[in-house]
Amino acid sequence: MDQLYTTHDISRLLQVDPSTVSKWIDRGILLAFRTPGGHRRVRGSDLRSFLIAHQMPLPDELGSPMVKILVVDDEKPVLDGMRRAFKAHGAEVDLTTTSSGVEALLLVSELKPHGMLIDLNMPDMDGFEVCRRIRARKPLEGVRLITMTGRHTPELVEQSLRDGAVACLPKPIDVGILLELFRVPLALGKKATG
Structure with a gap:
């Protein structure tokens, strides 16, 4: 199963503010879903696709840049x-x-x-x-x-x-x-x- 990331997890990985990650999600640039409690979650594969599409460096945790x-x-x-x-x-x-x-x-x-x-x-x-x-x-x-x-x-x-x-x-x-x-x-x- 694909690993799930919170907005805070992603902000730490990419060294950006959590509000930046939330904006990407709200604008539909980064695919995510909400838990029944309303919290955003991003699949690892979606995060990886987002980073590649925007020519951003891939953290080691997300695998090879292929x-x-x-x-x-x-x-x-x-x-x-x-x-x-x-x-x-x-x-x-x-x-x-x-x-x-x-x-x-x-x-x-x-x-x-x-x-x-x-x-x-x-x-x-x-x-x-x-x-x-x-x-x-x-x-x-x-x-x-x-x-x-x-x-x-x-x-x-x-x-x-x-x-x-x-x-x-x-x-x-x-x-x-x-x-x-x-x-x-x-x-x-x-x-x-x-």
Whole structure:
């Protein structure tokens, strides 16, 4: 089970005032829930996602700075290319890939990734439907969704955004832009390899 943190726990970890943590929660920037007694509680995974998204240092207690990304595309060469591209950029990424929209819906609950890159055109379930189903699940609202397509049109971009994605990128994907959208820190001192 995910460790729970109080606003005071978080303020000590991040060296900020407890009222700052409360403001983040009240503004919806940091996901939290209230106990029956009205006290705020934050899941460790939500705190970690918040820190990564805002490019804040991760305290040792919260684990490694690896960002989890799930890539969904029915084309094996695209998935293989993504693995190579992330590695070449020296990105601190825990990358999982799947070729099925249905499998992605099962994996996202298990993996709890920080972000997903979803192809719009897949045979079993298109990327729009994957986005809608993920956005319908309250525990997954913090997952950053980015779609991709070989037929990049304003209409597809608009529908992607309407269905919950933060961006829709044309194929082939520019990994530099993708890393920026996922707010992934590059590994310091790591050289890019071809």
